[in-house]
Amino acid sequence: MxxxxxxxxxxxxxxxxxxxxxxxxxxxxxxxxxxxxxxxxxxxxxxxxxxxxxxxxxxxxxxxxxxxxxxxxxxxxxxxxxxxxxxxxxxxxxxxxxxxxxxxxxxxxxxxxxxxxxxxxxxxxxxxxxxxxxxxxxxxxxLRVASRRHLSDAVITTGIKTQGTSNDALQLRQLASINPAVAGIRRSGSICVDMAWLAAGRYDGVWEAGLKPWDVAAGFLMVKEAGGVVTDFAGQPGSVWNGQVVAGNETIQAALLKTLKPIQ
Missing domain, CATH: 3.30.540.10 (Fructose-1,6-Bisphosphatase, subunit A, domain 1)
Structure with missing residues (x-):
């Protein structure tokens, strides 16, 4: 290159x-x-x-x-x-x-x-x-996002906040719903690394909320240029400004989003 x-x-x-x-x-x-x-x-x-x-x-x-x-x-x-x-x-x-x-x-x-x-x-x-x-x-x-097509085969990563944030309870409900549907959930501690590894095919999907523009801007483009899809929790095209990310290849992202949408 x-x-x-x-x-x-x-x-x-x-x-x-x-x-x-x-x-x-x-x-x-x-x-x-x-x-x-x-x-x-x-x-x-x-x-x-x-x-x-x-x-x-x-x-x-x-x-x-x-x-x-x-x-x-x-x-x-x-x-x-x-x-x-x-x-x-x-x-x-x-x-x-x-x-x-x-x-x-x-x-x-x-x-x-x-x-x-x-x-x-x-x-x-x-x-x-x-x-x-x-x-x-x-x-x-x-880089190309992984080609897996089923959540049951997918390793998904997130960044669960643990102390006193407004999203605590919601994240725990999301985790409880997603965990039995996937092959594994990881929490690396760096959303930038998560999105780079998603672009590289190491992870199959990412979801997280409560993010700032500097948390996701670089990874946002990385995932899209690797053939991935990025939206917010409502399924709208991803923005670095709304603090939410649901990302993966087209199939995994859609399945992850479908699992997340009903959870309030």
Whole structure:
């Protein structure tokens, strides 16, 4: 795969931020007994990673706007382009020395996500996608969603919130309904990794609610370019703005959606 100049900029930013996170990740165990505690450390780690991404992208495209998990919104003069950035998706994994987390960068042009990068630095897995150009792993392997056609054969992933969120009870009802219908449910702790792995055919489906645009923007395009379908819980075409994702190949996504729709 030949990367566009735009995608090269995004990849460079993600890899630089990933190297910073990797250095910090190797220090996590030593920080478990620090006076300030690991939560303070991880905030510094993701702010540092976000600053690296911001600096790289701002240098390359100085007129573009930003929407960032830590830094919020930064206006641009372009009027059409916005970078959507999650510098560390999978914070709890990071804190517990679990090597499943990612840097995620997406570019929105008008109403469309047109390019995305998801990079897991510990596993050194780089996922990229451009609208109309497919989704790729390490520039060499074109990604396609899995071809399984029955929920009973499918491994589905979700991100169950566990402490005091408004979606707690609903998620537990969804889980109780979906669990007996599928081959297995996984909870990786990183929606960006989940959607990249769905695009790669490792998972067969994803559902989750309570998401922010930076959680799903990069994976949204990745799944679509790998031949997948993404909607909200009502079955409407997926948007990074409504906080809901139901995704998979056409058949699995439809079956997953049918199972979820009646649950209130």
């Amino acid at each position: 030949a990367r566009s100049a735009l995608l090269n900029v995004m990849v460079s930013a993600a890899i630089k931020a990933g190297k910073s996170l990797s250095r910090d990740f190797n220090e996590v165990e030593n920080l478990q007994v620090s006076r300030k505690g690991p939560a303070d450390f991880v905030s510094k780690a993701d702010i540092r990673a976000e600053q690296i991404v911001y600096d790289e992208l701002r240098k390359a495209r100085p007129t573009y706007a930003f929407l960032m998990e830590e830094g919020g919104e930064v206006a641009g003069t372009d009027g059409q382009h916005t970078w959507i950035i999650d510098p560390l998706d999978g914070t709890t994994n990071f804190l517990h020395s679990i090597p499943l987390f990612a840097v995620a960068i997406a570019l929105q042009r008008g109403d469309d996500i047109v390019a995305s990068v998801i990079y897991n630095p510990v596993m050194d897995e780089l996922y990229t996608a451009e609208k109309g150009g497919g989704a790729w792993l390490a520039d060499r392997k074109r």
